[in-house]
Amino acid sequence: MVDEIYPVRWEDGKVVMIDQTLLPAEHKEKSTGSCNEVAEWIETMVVRGAPAIGVAAAYGMALAANDLRDKSRDDFDKGLLKARDRLARTRPTAVNLFWVLNRINELIEINPHVNPNEMADKVLTEAEAIRDEDLKMCMTIGKYGAELLPDEGGVLTHCNAGALATAGYGTAVGVLRAAWEMGKKIHVYSDETRPRLQGACLTCWELDRMKIPFTMITDSMAGHFMQKGNIRLAVTGADRVAANGDSANKIGTYTVAILCKEHGLPFYIAAPFSTIDFDCPDGSCIPIEERDREEVLCIIPGGDTYDHINVANPGFDVTPHKYITAIITDRGVAYPPFSESLEKLREIP
Amino acid sequence: MVDEIYPVRWEDGKVVMIDQTLLPAEHKEKSTGSCNEVAEWIETMVVRGAPAIGVAAAYGMALAANDLRDKSRDDFDKGLLKARDRLARTRPTAVNLFWVLNRINELIEINPHVNPNEMADKVLTEAEAIRDEDLKMCMTIGKYGAELLPDEGGVLTHCNAGALATAGYGTAVGVLRAAWEMGKKIHVYSDETRPRLQGACLTCWELDRMKIPFTMITDSMAGHFMQKGNIRLAVTGADRVAANGDSANKIGTYTVAILCKEHGLPFYIAAPFSTIDFDCPDGSCIPIEERDREEVLCIIPGGDTYDHINVANPGFDVTPHKYITAIITDRGVAYPPFSESLEKLREIP
Numbered sequence: 001m002v003d004e005i006y007p008v009r010w011e012d013g014k015v016v017m018i019d020q021t022l023l024p025a026e027h028k029e030k031s032t033g034s035c036n037e038v039a040e041w042i043e044t045m046v047v048r049g050a051p052a053i054g055v056a057a058a059y060g061m062a063l064a065a066n067d068l069r070d071k072s073r074d075d076f077d078k079g080l081l082k083a084r085d086r087l088a089r090t091r092p093t094a095v096n097l098f099w100v101l102n103r104i105n106e107l108i109e110i111n112p113h114v115n116p117n118e119m120a121d122k123v124l125t126e127a128e129a130i131r132d133e134d135l136k137m138c139m140t141i142g143k144y145g146a147e148l149l150p151d152e153g154g155v156l157t158h159c160n161a162g163a164l165a166t167a168g169y170g171t172a173v174g175v176l177r178a179a180w181e182m183g184k185k186i187h188v189y190s191d192e193t194r195p196r197l198q199g200a201c202l203t204c205w206e207l208d209r210m211k212i213p214f215t216m217i218t219d220s221m222a223g224h225f226m227q228k229g230n231i232r233l234a235v236t237g238a239d240r241v242a243a244n245g246d247s248a249n250k251i252g253t254y255t256v257a258i259l260c261k262e263h264g265l266p267f268y269i270a271a272p273f274s275t276i277d278f279d280c281p282d283g284s285c286i287p288i289e290e291r292d293r294e295e296v297l298c299i300i301p302g303g304d305t306y307d308h309i310n311v312a313n314p315g316f317d318v319t320p321h322k323y324i325t326a327i328i329t330d331r332g333v334a335y336p337p338f339s340e341s342l343e344k345l346r347e348i349p
Numbered sequence: 350m351v352d353e354i355y356p357v358r359w360e361d362g363k364v365v366m367i368d369q370t371l372l373p374a375e376h377k378e379k380s381t382g383s384c385n386e387v388a389e390w391i392e393t394m395v396v397r398g399a400p401a402i403g404v405a406a407a408y409g410m411a412l413a414a415n416d417l418r419d420k421s422r423d424d425f426d427k428g429l430l431k432a433r434d435r436l437a438r439t440r441p442t443a444v445n446l447f448w449v450l451n452r453i454n455e456l457i458e459i460n461p462h463v464n465p466n467e468m469a470d471k472v473l474t475e476a477e478a479i480r481d482e483d484l485k486m487c488m489t490i491g492k493y494g495a496e497l498l499p500d501e502g503g504v505l506t507h508c509n510a511g512a513l514a515t516a517g518y519g520t521a522v523g524v525l526r527a528a529w530e531m532g533k534k535i536h537v538y539s540d541e542t543r544p545r546l547q548g549a550c551l552t553c554w555e556l557d558r559m560k561i562p563f564t565m566i567t568d569s570m571a572g573h574f575m576q577k578g579n580i581r582l583a584v585t586g587a588d589r590v591a592a593n594g595d596s597a598n599k600i601g602t603y604t605v606a607i608l609c610k611e612h613g614l615p616f617y618i619a620a621p622f623s624t625i626d627f628d629c630p631d632g633s634c635i636p637i638e639e640r641d642r643e644e645v646l647c648i649i650p651g652g653d654t655y656d657h658i659n660v661a662n663p664g665f666d667v668t669p670h671k672y673i674t675a676i677i678t679d680r681g682v683a684y685p686p687f688s689e690s691l692e693k694l695r696e697i698p
Contacts, residue, residue, distance in 0.1 A: 024654050025651025025654055191569075192543070194568065197648075200652070201650065213659075214659065215660065215661050216659065219543065219601075220543055221600055222604070227603060227667075251567070251569050252569025255604060255608060258607060258608060262610070296565065299648040300549045301550065302371075309557055309563070311564065311566075
């Protein structure tokens with residue numbers, strides 16, 4: 001039995017999160033009743049991963065609504081608008097965040113005559129629904145994805161698209177888990193994923209808990225292990241998928257996809273359908289977050305003497321659709337041409 | 350004027366090295382009169398980089414010879430054999446090390462009747478010649494390589510093939526330096542080069558001293574900057590080049606070469622001619638050193654809780670010749686087919 005991981009949950013009027021910045025050294029939760037603090041925790045990556053950020057933002061809205069139960073409806077609406085703006089400013093690349101905020105916004109708009117006390121209940125119910133749906137979506141993605149994996153062999157993943165990045169279960173790691181639980185004898189290669197090391201700190205921690213065999217490698221080793229024949233495919237999550245299939249994910253994913261192409265290996269994206277941004281025709285309109293240079297420098301011994309040098313830190317890159325074998329969603333698996341197959345999944349009621 | 354960097358030098362009967370494990374935080378030298386200590390310093394990467402290891406090994410032999418001046422010739426020979434074996438066990442991938450040890454061995458063999466005192470002088474003279482030749486070779490490589498660089502634009506390098514990796518001046522970084530000194534407006538992208546971070550700690554430190562404009566990136570970012578058009582070519586060193594052009598270099602070099610191919614960019618190797626191992630028909634016979642897992646784990650926060658997990662740490666990978674645009678040596682530039690062009694360079698007296 002797997003000891004389930006739920007990175008974000010609601011308990012007694014508060015949001016409880018696993019502090020992912022402490023893993024793997026410490027497995028600790030922290031809780032807050034403040035929407036602002038939720039926003040700060042998203043920014044400082046106490047919680048990260050596109051779907052988990054979405055769930056955290058939904059609960060953040062529920063906290064903001066909670067604080068406005070005694071106000072006038074006008075003040076409630078203004079307060080929630082402010083909360084939404086604050087949360088929207090946290091991370092620009094993941095589309096789930098905006099999808100969640102819009103969904104709660106719509107709920108407010110279609111209930112203009114409900115009083116703030118009842119609205120706060122409604123927002124919480126919606127947040128709980130978003131969380132439950134995400135968990136269910138992940139399990140469905142796992143089921144679809146597991147079918148695509150070979151009966152045995154090495155599978156590469158990059159960054160963390162596991163339980164910690166979602167409401168639970170995970171997307172790319174959910175696929176690995178489902179395959180493993182089906183009896184497929186996979187061996188995972190987990191890129192450490194510089195600069196933030198989410199692969200090393202989070203994916204390896206999750207795989208270890210689930211007792212799925214794995215090897216930690218640096219990002220620069222994946223090509224070598226493909227050349228040696230140890231890796232048979234790669235599967236990663238996505239933070240935003242454009243209508244044509246171009247996919248933004250953690251920096252380094254594009255390189256993984258190119259390595260797969262060069263070695264004739266499949267490269268899969270696993271993501272909830274809500275990750276697909278139909279308003280975004282292709283990857284060129286996905287904003288790429290430039291993060292703090294300290295994330296790169298902090299592990300360099302003597303990096304504090306490098307104040308004056310240029311350090312780049314794009315948090316994500318865009319993998320053009322031509323490198324993607326299939327996109328595994330909770331509505332099914334989309335194959336190229338993605339502009340057609342994703343549109344078809346969209347029509348599923 | 351550039352403040353020249355000489356990582357290994359001989360001074361008053363001792364070997365003096367810049368302690369590269371302290372850079373960029375501290376620029377400090379340490380000295381030793383013991384060949385064993387030189388071997389340890391090669392193992393612990395006080396000195397690293399194939400040509401610099403060769404120079405260090407040559408001086409290590411000179412130290413061993415120094416200690417045997419008063420012995421019988423038989424004991425001298427036995428002592429030097431022991432020193433050679435010790436030095437040969439330090440790092441298996443770089444061919445320069447073995448080339449240097451063989452060269453000193455030959456010197457001993459062709460002088461069977463010279464007394465140990467004179468032999469020790471001969472060994473030191475040979476070591477000094479190896480050092481001087483390496484420095485001259487690097488400057489020649491720089492001159493040949495600079496011609497291949499565009500008048501402006503981004504150039505990627507991986508690991509450190511700079512002054513610190515050689516007797517001075519550098520191979521791949523020597524090419525960048527020569528181009529910059531010719532007035533070419535290049536901008537270097539320096540991969541940090543996990544796990545040991547030689548790019549971040551050494552190449553960036555060198556580029557900074559030389560005031561060549563550069564940006565530090567993680568290994569996972571190179572693809573992204575090629576996709577954006579910021580990088581126009583890549584140049585790296587090599588630890589061993591097979592007769593067919595297959596080149597072993599720091600782990601991650603193979604990925605850089607594939608990224609270049611996919612983006613239609615040239616990928617150059619810059620290395621002294623002595624790096625070419627004609628006894629090695631192709632990359633499959635180059636031994637790849639597996640290094641300590643702690644090198645990977647030591648920067649992972651909480652990595653000490655990972656005692657039981659698998660961590661891979663191949664120090665090098667092999668880039669097949671088909672990905673290499675040209676090999677820049679001190680005897681000239683070799684183009685494909687390398688089995689012919691390298692052989693032709695070999696015939697140059």
